[in-house]
Amino acid sequence: xxxxxxxAALEVLSLRAGLAVAELLETFGAEGRIALKWPxxxxxxxxxxxxxxCEARWQGTTPAWVVIGLGLNVTNAVPPALAETATxxxxxxxxxxxxxxxxxxxxxxxxxDAAAGPxxxxxxxxxxxxxxxxxxxxxxxxxxxxxxxxGRRRAAGARPGRNNDGGALGHRRAGGDLSHGGSSIMLLxxxxxxxxxxxxxxxxxxxxxHWRMTTNPGRTPDEWGSAVSGFILAAGHSPNEVRxxxxxxxxxxxxxxxxxxxxxxxxxxxxxxDARARLPVELDVDEPLxxxxxxxxxxxxxxxxxxxxxxxVDFGTATTFxxxxxxxxxxxGG
Amino acid sequence: xPGLRTAADQLTQRTAKLPATELRAPEHVIGxxxxxxxxxxxxxxxxxxxxxxxxxxxxxxxxxxxxKVVATGGLATVVAPLTTSIExxxxxxxxxxxxxxxxxxxxxW
Numbered sequence: 001x002x003x004x005x006x007x008a009a010l011e012v013l014s015l016r017a018g019l020a021v022a023e024l025l026e027t028f029g030a031e032g033r034i035a036l037k038w039p040x041x042x043x044x045x046x047x048x049x050x051x052x053x054c055e056a057r058w059q060g061t062t063p064a065w066v067v068i069g070l071g072l073n074v075t076n077a078v079p080p081a082l083a084e085t086a087t088x089x090x091x092x093x094x095x096x097x098x099x100x101x102x103x104x105x106x107x108x109x110x111x112x113d114a115a116a117g118p119x120x121x122x123x124x125x126x127x128x129x130x131x132x133x134x135x136x137x138x139x140x141x142x143x144x145x146x147x148x149x150x151g152r153r154r155a156a157g158a159r160p161g162r163n164n165d166g167g168a169l170g171h172r173r174a175g176g177d178l179s180h181g182g183s184s185i186m187l188l189x190x191x192x193x194x195x196x197x198x199x200x201x202x203x204x205x206x207x208x209x210h211w212r213m214t215t216n217p218g219r220t221p222d223e224w225g226s227a228v229s230g231f232i233l234a235a236g237h238s239p240n241e242v243r244x245x246x247x248x249x250x251x252x253x254x255x256x257x258x259x260x261x262x263x264x265x266x267x268x269x270x271x272x273x274d275a276r277a278r279l280p281v282e283l284d285v286d287e288p289l290x291x292x293x294x295x296x297x298x299x300x301x302x303x304x305x306x307x308x309x310x311x312x313v314d315f316g317t318a319t320t321f322x323x324x325x326x327x328x329x330x331x332x333g334g
Numbered sequence: 335x336p337g338l339r340t341a342a343d344q345l346t347q348r349t350a351k352l353p354a355t356e357l358r359a360p361e362h363v364i365g366x367x368x369x370x371x372x373x374x375x376x377x378x379x380x381x382x383x384x385x386x387x388x389x390x391x392x393x394x395x396x397x398x399x400x401x402k403v404v405a406t407g408g409l410a411t412v413v414a415p416l417t418t419s420i421e422x423x424x425x426x427x428x429x430x431x432x433x434x435x436x437x438x439x440x441x442x443w
Contacts, residue, residue, distance in 0.1 A: 055442055187443040189432035195339065196408065200429040202443070207426055207433070212408065244443040246436035248428065273435050280438065294428055300438075301431030302404060305424075309399050311391055312427065313384055313420060315407035317337045321387060325396065334335070334387055 001106070003054075003066045003113040010066065012119050013112070014040060014054040017068050019127050020108040021052065028095040037132040042072070046132075047087035049073050055185065055243075056204070068109055074098045185243045188228075188266065191294055192249035192258065194317040199228070201235065201242070209235030217253040224254075224261030232265075245270035248293035273297055284329045295333065299324040335383060338409050342376050357409060359416055381416035388419040 005013050021042060022034040035043040042050040050072035056065075073088045075098060089096045119127065187202040193215060200210035211231045219227075229239045245268045249255040259270045273293045275283055281299045283291050294314065302310035302324050311333075312322040321333040336344070342355050355372045363378050365371035388403055395401055405414040406427035414420040424430070436443075 185443050187433060187436055187441065189429045189436070191428040191432065198408070198426075198429060200426060200432075202429075202433045205433065207429060210426060210429060242443075244436060244441040246432045246439070246441060248432055248435075271436065271439055271441060273432065277435065277439065279435055297428055297431035297435055298406065299431075300434050301427045304434050305427070305430060306402055306404060306422070309395065309401035311388060311401045311403045313388075313403060313405045313407075313410070314428070315337060315380075315405065315409040315413055317340055319335050319337050319380060319384065319407075321391060323391060323395075323401065326399075331396065334391070 001068045001070070001109050001113075003068050003109075005066060005113055005115075009116050009118070010056065013066060013068065014052055015119065015127060016115060016123065017054065017070070017109060017112045018042065018052050019123060019130070020112045021050070021070060021072075021105070022130050023126070024101075024104055024108045025089070025093075025096075028089075028101075029093050034130060035132045036127065036130045041132075043132060044087050044089065044092055047085055049087050049089055049092075053185075068112070070105070070109070072101070074101065184237070184241045186237065186241050188232075188242045188245045188262065188268070190245070190247040190249075190258070190262075190270075191297070192247060192251050192255055193294065194251050196316070197254075197258070199231065201232070201237065209237070211235075215251050215254055217251075219254070219257055219261075221257045221260035221264060224258045225265040226261075228258075228262055229265040239265040240267070242266040242268055244268060246273065247271070248273045248297045250292045250294055280328050281324065282327075282329045285332045291330065295320065295322045296330065298322045299330045303328055335380075335387075338376055338380055338413065341380070342372060345372060345376075357412060359412065377413060377416060381413055384413070385417050385419045388417075 003013065009016070018036045018040070022036055025034050025044070026032070030044060033045050035046065037043050040052045041048050042052065050070065053069040055067050055069070073086070074096065075090050076088055078086045078088055189200050189202060191198045195215055197213040197215055198210065199213065201208045209231070213227060232239050232242065245262055245266065247259070247270050249272060255272070263269055273296060275289045275291050275296065277296070279296065279300055281296055281303060283296070285291060298312040298314060299322050302312050302322070308326045310324050312324070314320045314322065323331045323333050325331060338357055342357060346352050346354050352372060353369060355369050357377065358373065359377045360370040360373045363374045365374045392401065402422065403420050404422040404424060404427065405420045406424055408425060410423050410425050414423040
């Protein structure tokens with residue numbers, strides 16, 4: 001569903017949508033059995049029955065629109081291998097049919113879109129009641145067991161270490177500011193140089209955590225995946241929050257293994273910048289195809305961030321000079 | 335031109351007695367210890383070379399306009415203050431460029 005929430009409501013859109021869906025499902029005979037698991041899972045009797053993903057499209061610094069994506073398993077049979085962790089609505093809730101869910105669901109999401117401002121106290125309390133612990137919560141397994149045996153009994157705020165915002169809210173905030181989007185989704189960027197790799201996580205236009213790795217050609221995809229996911233986790237995020245990967249490489253010897261490792265931990269195929277990429281930088285040099293990806297990217301950044309004629313001095317393995325004109329022509333360098 | 339680290343490492347690797355060196359600017363260009371001497375040569379040498387190359391690039395710039403000079407890369411914050419030509423420093427400019435490129439190529443996040 002396409003939504004156009006206002007700024008303060010955008011920050012909490014996915015939380016508000018999750019709450020709305022949970023409360024609606026509860027009216028189909030699942031009172032007290034629906035929980036929300038950070039960041040975007042819907043749980044019925046502690047098994048996943050669906051998920052919500054909100055993706056914003058930005059025009060400059062303003063959100064043009066947001067897609068609220070909602071997936072629910074209504075009719076599909078759950079494969080035996082997933083029976084412990086997944087479930088379907090129809091098999092568990094006799095009152096549910098796909099046709100019967102559609103209209104009230106659309107109405108509920110419309111109300112989410114229309115809601116203004118941050119979560120109110122009432123919404124926070126209702127969210128907290130349905131909030132499954134973040135992964136780090138030491139009491140999670142006990143809680144799951146108790147609930148599976150006898151339905152939901154835990155009272156709001158009963159878990160230690162929670163704050164008044166509800167656990168999920170506090171947990172998400174710890175990862176960074178939420179000013180760019182209702183859900184915690186990020187772009188992973190990598191500048192792969194001959195001696196060092198710089199990586200950074202963007203949420204919207206804002207660079208959050210960034211780190212450096214040694215360009216080690218001996219590493220396997222598994223080793224790269226583990227290194228990258230380690231940095232992401234250390235920054236308070238999860239690799240599955242990465243929804244896009246963009247890289248510039250001048251070191252082909254490591255690129256393939258690194259990209260494969262990243263794909264394994266994030267599920268994203270990296271998009272690699274080269275001289276053929278359709279970017280608003282004209283490569284006005286004798287051998288355009290030999291211009292390094294990092295130089296193209298530097299020229300683009302200079303052009304769009306500084307605007308006019310710019311020389312970028314890049315202090316890397318080599319000290320390089322990239323010259324870009326106000327018209328967007330990369331005219332060479334040194 | 336060779337990067338700072340590359341230059342410093344080459345000195346260390348190709349000589350018997352020169353130590354590995356931390357890349358920071360010494361207070362005086364006339365060094366009194368070996369490490370200071372290497373630091374002075376590599377850092378002030380790079381800074382002067384950058385200023386010289388920028389002066390020459392400016393002289394060749396099309397249309398007689400005056401380009402702005404922006405420094406990036408891990409050691410930008412170390413060298414930029416030693417130069418006279420660098421006007422802005424953004425160690426993360428390349429990552430920001432990748433973010434902009436991702437937007438142009440239709441990636442969403």
